[in-house]
Amino acid sequence: MLCGAQGPKLYRIIPESVDRLNQRFYRMNLILPEQLSIHPGQFVTLKSEKVPVLLPRPFCVHRWDPQSRRISLLIEARGTATAMFCDSDVARHPFQILGPLGHGFKVKPAQHHFLVGGGCGVAPLHFLAAELLRNAQQVSLAAGFRDQEDALAPELITPPGTAINVTCNPVTAVDLFREQLASLSVRDDATVGVSDVADDADPTDTNGVMVYACGPHVMLKSLAAFCRERGLPLQVSLERMMGCGMGACQGCSCGTKTGSVLLCSEGPVLDATVVNWDA
Amino acid sequence: MRRMSSSTDSQSAQNARYAQDTQDVQDSRLSCTLGSLTLKNPLIAASGTYAFGEAYRSVLDPGIWGAITLKSVTPEPRPGNPGQRIRECHGGLLNSIGLANPGLDEFEKDIIPLLGDLDTVVIASLAGSVSSDYTKLAARLNQYAVINAYELNLSCPNVREGGLAFGADPTKIEALVGQVRHATSKPLLVKLTPNVTSIADTVRAAEAGGADAIVMCNTFLGMDIDLNTGRPVFENTYAGFSGPPVFPLALRCVHQTAAATKLPVIGMGGVSTLEDVQKMILAGASAVGLGTLNFTRPDAPVELCAGLDQWVANKGAANIQDLRSN
Ligand SMILES: Cc1cc2nc3c(=O)[nH]c(=O)nc-3n(C[C@H](O)[C@H](O)[C@H](O)COP(=O)(O)OP(=O)(O)OC[C@H]3O[C@@H](n4cnc5c(N)ncnc54)[C@H](O)[C@@H]3O)c2cc1C
Ligand SMILES: Cc1cc2nc3c(=O)[nH]c(=O)nc-3n(C[C@H](O)[C@H](O)[C@H](O)COP(=O)(O)O)c2cc1C
Ligand code: FES
Numbered sequence: 328m329l330c331g332a333q334g335p336k337l338y339r340i341i342p343e344s345v346d347r348l349n350q351r352f353y354r355m356n357l358i359l360p361e362q363l364s365i366h367p368g369q370f371v372t373l374k375s376e377k378v379p380v381l382l383p384r385p386f387c388v389h390r391w392d393p394q395s396r397r398i399s400l401l402i403e404a405r406g407t408a409t410a411m412f413c414d415s416d417v418a419r420h421p422f423q424i425l426g427p428l429g430h431g432f433k434v435k436p437a438q439h440h441f442l443v444g445g446g447c448g449v450a451p452l453h454f455l456a457a458e459l460l461r462n463a464q465q466v467s468l469a470a471g472f473r474d475q476e477d478a479l480a481p482e483l484i485t486p487p488g489t490a491i492n493v494t495c496n497p498v499t500a501v502d503l504f505r506e507q508l509a510s511l512s513v514r515d516d517a518t519v520g521v522s523d524v525a526d527d528a529d530p531t532d533t534n535g536v537m538v539y540a541c542g543p544h545v546m547l548k549s550l551a552a553f554c555r556e557r558g559l560p561l562q563v564s565l566e567r568m569m570g571c572g573m574g575a576c577q578g579c580s581c582g583t584k585t586g587s588v589l590l591c592s593e594g595p596v597l598d599a600t601v602v603n604w605d606a
Numbered sequence: 607m608r609r610m611s612s613s614t615d616s617q618s619a620q621n622a623r624y625a626q627d628t629q630d631v632q633d634s635r636l637s638c639t640l641g642s643l644t645l646k647n648p649l650i651a652a653s654g655t656y657a658f659g660e661a662y663r664s665v666l667d668p669g670i671w672g673a674i675t676l677k678s679v680t681p682e683p684r685p686g687n688p689g690q691r692i693r694e695c696h697g698g699l700l701n702s703i704g705l706a707n708p709g710l711d712e713f714e715k716d717i718i719p720l721l722g723d724l725d726t727v728v729i730a731s732l733a734g735s736v737s738s739d740y741t742k743l744a745a746r747l748n749q750y751a752v753i754n755a756y757e758l759n760l761s762c763p764n765v766r767e768g769g770l771a772f773g774a775d776p777t778k779i780e781a782l783v784g785q786v787r788h789a790t791s792k793p794l795l796v797k798l799t800p801n802v803t804s805i806a807d808t809v810r811a812a813e814a815g816g817a818d819a820i821v822m823c824n825t826f827l828g829m830d831i832d833l834n835t836g837r838p839v840f841e842n843t844y845a846g847f848s849g850p851p852v853f854p855l856a857l858r859c860v861h862q863t864a865a866a867t868k869l870p871v872i873g874m875g876g877v878s879t880l881e882d883v884q885k886m887i888l889a890g891a892s893a894v895g896l897g898t899l900n901f902t903r904p905d906a907p908v909e910l911c912a913g914l915d916q917w918v919a920n921k922g923a924a925n926i927q928d929l930r931s932n
Binding site for chain 1: 657661662663665677685693694697698699703849850905
């Protein structure tokens with residue numbers, strides 16, 4: 328596996344800011360010392376000397392502005408490291424950041440792009456939506472959170488110009504997506520606002536539709552079943568424990584229908600049709 | 607020494623400059639020998655944590671290492687273990703990778719052509735489930751000058767039918783090392799498991815079989831249990847434990863190894879700071895392996911080399927080997 332000198336970079340940087348978004352989520356902004364080529368769906372790993380965990384933790388790139396070189400991560404406080412990374416005593420010190428890592432979403436022009444996120448799985452969708460909008464694409468986003476208190480305001484999830492719906496259950500984000508899809512196909516004008524069209528309305532033409540998702544396994548699995556049924560192309564971003572993030576340890580292997588892949592280097596984004604959803 | 611192309615302030619560019627700047631002093635003060643092998647410094651990337659040498663190139667020039675040990679290779683491809691393979695635990699790392707590797711044919715075809723670019727001593731790690739696997743690997747790889755030495759992995763605790771049986775039994779160790787010794791003239795490093803009652807017995811067996819150096823040690827057998835299911839986390843139940851918490855255990859093993867043999871010892875297990883490297887050397891190691899540290903601080907060798915060089919200078923020694931206890 329050749330990364331080449333053009334591969335991921337390692338920096339030690341004090342965050343520019345850490346913004347609490349609600350009780351569960353915060354956003355960490357870091358200014359990278361150089362411009363990098365980063366794609367939606369790629370991730371970085373973070374480690375702080377001030378946090379007593381061993382392995383660097385992986386986070387998707389939430390936003391990336393090449394001009395200002397500002398990279399933003401949207402982090403859910405889930406365990407030891409993620410609870411401490413936002414601590415002001417920790418965030419005053421440099422973080423080791425390694426990235427960009429992995430292969431992100433394959434972005435191609437399409438009639439309409441549907442983004443589905445559950446919990447911290449909304450993180451990569453802001454960057455993805457921004458990239459799509461920059462290319463004058465039509466974007467809808469359905470986001471699900473555990474409860475009202477965790478739910479992020481729409482403007483924190485995606486840039487203006489995206490049609491967005493938020494629910495308080497990651498799995499029902501799939502229902503929201505189905506409603507968005509139905510309303511699109513009924514109106515057939517590719518301008519999406521969300522209407523209260525019946526969610527079982529059968530889209531007559533799903534050609535040109537692309538679906539991208541990141542979130543809990545149950546959500547992705549239910550979405551994959553739906554997309555398979557409708558013949559919709561779906562790309563999913565998956566999670567695994569990671570050791571090196573660079574393809575060196577073989578720790579993040581994920582069995583697929585076409586053999587096992589290392590999620591850190593061959594993923595984290597995979598085509599949903601190759602994933603073994605019941606494994 | 608390979609130079610990074612980037613002229614920016616990136617860590618990797620700094621590494622490259624640093625590596626370049628420290629090259630000359632390393633050559634004189636940090637160089638060390640393992641039998642007939644000469645290393646520019648005593649730091650060795652541990653097998654299974656560095657893939658086939660290229661994985662970290664964009665953050666660290668592989669030429670900074672004294673040597674790189676490649677991922678263990680078996681004659682046939684191995685997919686590795688199913689289920690969860692790694693888990694952080696008590697500040698260390700449990701792994702149950704299961705010797706996932708592409709097998710000898712693909713190793714020959716796809717990996718060996720890349721090794722010449724590593725600009726350091728390359729150690730191929732050989733693994734197998736029967737002794738003829740090791741001799742077969744050694745015989746086939748003898749022709750490649752780019753492989754400077756073999757490390758026999760007699761200690762991988764993850765593979766049910768494999769390593770552990772050889773590494774735990776002095777009679778088997780001696781026989782196996784003897785067979786490979788006859789199959790090659792390359793330097794033979796024998797990597798042993800710490801999961802035995804008598805380190806001295808396994809070390810002497812490897813020496814009797816014809817080892818040129820002893821690598822001590824592989825991971826410590828551990829396990830974890832998922833409180834939600836009440837079941838072991840890993841499908842193989844037990845997993846190899848590495849990282850900072852094993853350091854005192856590994857240091858003891860290295861000390862016992864050095865006491866049991868006059869062969870050079872490569873000490874490893876939990877090394878994560880300059881002090882750890884120094885202690886390994888003081889315990890009798892000629893060279894020091896870094897494993898889990900590559901995951902947590904992939905550019906660590908830059909600082910470690912600088913620190914070691916300073917240490918040798920401060921001690922007024924001509925070479926780092928003068929600081930080793932015998
Ligand atoms: C490619 C990738 C991208 C990710 N992107 C984001 C993101 O953008 N935003 C975000 O908030 N989180 C993201 N995660 C998840 C994040 O890495 C974990 O929540 C974090 O590592 C947990 O660390 P901790 O010390 O807080 O938790 P721990 O105390 O280590 O564990 C808490 C819980 O999290 C689980 N966990 C720990 N590490 C991982 C991991 N690597 N993958 C999955 N589950 C884990 C544990 O099993 C446990 O249940 C991503 C994970 C991956 C693999
Ligand atoms: C993920 C992982 C994979 C490993 N694979 C191998 C291997 O293939 N062959 C081997 O001889 N040792 C293997 N090891 C053991 C290391 O080479 C080293 O002996 C051990 O991890 C102790 O050193 P450390 O604490 O510095 O990691 C592996 C260790 C880890 C963490
Ligand atoms: S995390 Fe090490 S190979 Fe993927």
